[in-house]
Amino acid sequence: MSDAFEATPVEILTPRLRLRALLPDDASAVHAYAFDPEVARFVPWRPHSSELFAKGLIKVITQPQFLNWAMTKPPTDLAIGMVFMHSFSKQHQKAEIAFNLARAHWNQGLATEAVGAVLQFAFQQLGLNRIEALCMPENLSSRKVLEKLGLAFEGRMRKAHHRYDGFHDMDLFAVLAPPRPASSPG
């Protein structure tokens, strides 16, 4: 059982995005992009599910064991993606990060921008020491985002996840907190 985060998802501004807390009202926007078969290809949920599933997903990831952000692209407030952390361990000062984005916005560096900002928040504000991410070996775009952000491949976990179409291998990536500057003497 993971610990509850001791923080709430504060607003984070990046050059092109506003990250804000994901809300129950985002269900229809999330449904509109997250159940696109291409977006759902490497994630646990089935494509073409109903909006009720999006509501359920938001209900789960807005619990205190998760720390989530909706990606919005000002001036609109529409959720076009999400970044969330889970599997937080207070003892080990680590958590896992996950993300997804509407297909219309792929390959413009937006996920890298959003996930990078959340990693910075996690290291600087939450004081985490290690952040992990899992992705299916075939998910080359997700792997690229992780590598661009400095997460290193640590190994392949065989048949580690089960979803509607069977067991899948999962690749483990992780990044450690940057070294803290030594405090100056005196």
Ligand SMILES: CC(C)(COP(=O)(O)OP(=O)(O)OC[C@H]1O[C@@H](n2cnc3c(N)ncnc32)[C@H](O)[C@@H]1OP(=O)(O)O)[C@@H](O)C(=O)NCCC(=O)NCCS
């Ligand atoms: C993974 C995802 C969030 C990436 O979002 P994104 O905004 O397109 O990511 P970025 O633009 O920041 O980076 C994507 C990189 O992957 C590269 N890429 C895309 N498709 C690729 C492919 N088939 N093979 C190799 N590289 C690929 C892009 O060229 C880009 O790299 P570059 O900046 O060096 O050119 C998005 O594809 C998505 O939502 N996928 C579905 C959900 C998902 O799989 N989430 C992750 C679960 S672990």
